[in-house]
Amino acid sequence: MNPTFTSMHLLFIVLRPFSWLYGLILKLRHRLYDTGFWKSESGPVTTIVIGNLELGGTGKTPMTDKILHILKGHLKVALLSRGYGRKTKGYRDVVTESPPAEVGDEPLLIKRMHPDVPVAVCEDRLRGLEQLAENHVLDLVVLDDAFQHRPLHSGFNILLTPYDRPFWDNALVPEGRLRDVKERARYAHAIVVTKCPAQLSAQEMESMRESAAWYSTAPVHFARIDYGALRSITHPEEPKDWPQSVVLFSGIADDSLLHDYVASKSDVLEVKKFSDHHQYTPHELRMLMEICANFAGRDPVLVTTAKDAVKIRGLLGDTGDPQVEILELPIEVSFMTEGLEEMIRAYARTNKRNS
Template identity: 40%
Template sequence: MNALLTLLLLPLSWLYAAVLAVRNWLYDRGLKAVAHFPVPVISVGNLRVGGTGKTPHVAWVVHELQLAGQLPAILSRGYGRQTTGYGRVSAADSAATVGDEPLQHFLDFKAAVPVAVAEDRRVGIQHLLRDTSASAIVLDDAYQHRRVQPTLSILLTEHQRPFYHDFVLPAGRLRESRRGARRADVIIVTKCPAELALAEQAQIRRYIRRYSRPGVPVLFSTYAYGAPVAVGAEGGPVTKSGVLLTGIAQPGPLRAHLMQAGYLLTHEAAFADHHPFTVAEIQAVCAQLRPGDSIFTTQKDAMRLREPALQAALAGVPVFYIPIEVRFLADGASLLRQSLMSTFQPYAVV
């Protein structure tokens, strides 16, 4: 967004921010009801619309809880699904029925972790506690869902697009003002270069602490990319040339990784975040393939490519997703583990 347009839209941003500030004030003063639960509720979210890395960070948190002997469950809104209300994700579901991110979590944890969707997280938690033995609930993208009081609130902000350099919608991409960072118990700067200089880390912390509560840990994470994984039955050997197909908020890091790893990307088809691919769009992508080419995509996009009609359009075409794993810089992992484990101290939950 150019500077002039941002300037023109700022009055609307101030109005929107003021409305949200009143809403938050009502919750902060106890004038709007907030639900509390008998197990830790861990919220992972952001101030900015899309692209901060919530899905892999939720997976990291859930995996750590499992290693600690806990029984976590994941609750998501299920953005982009064609259904409403509460639902438990099962092997019969698709991205259309539950959303791409909940389906990814369900498949990643091989059904060992209950995954559910609900617009109203309060209702969703009630169902999960009634129907499962969950000892903790991890909320995916619920930072602005004030009807539930999290035990631990983890705020993500992207290294290249930090919240302290952004504006509230529509002038910028923030869902609420920068002051919303004061609700966070942990702040993670995501998608950092693996060798982020200590001086830059210190400068970022100074910026963030203008808005956060004193003493809140500010951690830094990066992505580690794995070997390509076949989508569907047309695996075969991985070629190092082909088309990049994405429907995510920030495809740049994946593109950069592939090019750095020596892949030749002959074409890129970039769609909006959570875009529901159509058969015609997939056929158009396939038309760009040369002999020996593959389609490369993200794991989240692969969830939407599982639709039968899209699988038929991709018959005979090798498609691979590139898995990602969160890694923390310095002592970030141990500090976050300490924060996670501290949530269980007031609870008689093992």
């Protein structure tokens, strides 16, 4: 018998009762909202919610970017985020020069990608919507990571789940990585399986649709991650060629696709993984540069994600002139099935308010 399998199996058995208890608490909470004992409100503006059932790593940020691209040419749209990882509380407008520690890395990245779109953070989504509606004339607000925010009732919920660990094959924490019960999928208006391989077959798509159908009647769509051209974090308008050697670092929930892609382009000499939404320090940036310096004769450069780059830029002045070039790798979402984009547009056109 494989000792690793045995120890993992025993660990799951030990953790399962805690997952059951957590599930009972979640179901009670949802029941109180579903019966109206606790109130859910729609707010003053039409909303689209992007969310998941997992702890992270489903690709909410690139999906948010994609949906803003779909909508902003036709509607007055804004983004409201919780601002996970920030050190502040309450409502804050996000500007392109906001410190990431004050607004969160993901909202700041979205603001820099869409400087014409109002972006705000507030842990109380209803209050945030009210403030946005006071400050701007809006047709619709996109909310990221608000699927579990039951005080808000949204007319359109997009549920993301990753290809390599879809929610129907997962379990609640601590046994698995789900933070909410699978039955919540029935409140989704569309399910998107993210981070799919480019050559995903029609047969596998159909198999995944059949699995999702046990929990939801929502249409299931599929999306992949496409990587853009490397660019300098100090001069992002300048594309860069792939160097021969790199040191890769990131603070994202799941770096497996990133690592595989970078390894297909360059020789990855070392990988430094930080926690999701990690706030970097000047000391850590110097440490990363020292790692590169240790590979004498290889001259590696540092490569990271666009989400991490927004936090690194502000540190460059604290570390002196960077001795190692730092490159960021942008990503975008591409839909692999038809219908979702038009579904989003149709909902937005039909339900826009405050215009």
